[in-house]
Structures are given as structure tokens and as C-alpha cells.
Amino acid sequence: MQHDPQLRAAARAIYEAVYPGEEWTSVNFEEAERYGTIHYRNAVAAAQTARAQLRIDATMQMILI
Secondary structure (H helix, E strand, C coil), X not given: CCCCHHHHXXXXXXXXXXXXXXXXXXXXXXXXXXXXXXXXXXXHXXXXXXXXXXXXXHHHHHHHC
């Protein structure tokens, strides 16, 4: 996900919040990204969903103005 730094940052934040230590996953974000682990894919999916919701909210706010 090197092409979208904002989405990558959001995925990292989600990954680190949901999987805070080795009791949840034994690899850090960079390794999870490199290997495409299920934890990484879940964090990316959550970041994509959040981005979509934030865009919808911004669009709806502009309609109200």
C-alpha cells in the first residue's frame, strides 16, 4: 500500500490499536504488510471502510450548507 500514504497510516493506526502486542500477533505492522497477514488485511479493510464513511459524511455536510 505504498501508493496511498494516508490509507497506510490509517491501517497502521488500526493495526496497532487492535493488535497492541505479541499476545494478539507476533509480527509488527511492516512485517504483516510484507507478508499480507490476515491481521494486516483486516486493518486495511477497516481503514478503507472508515475512509468511505468519512467521504460520505463530508459530502452530506456540504449538502447541508
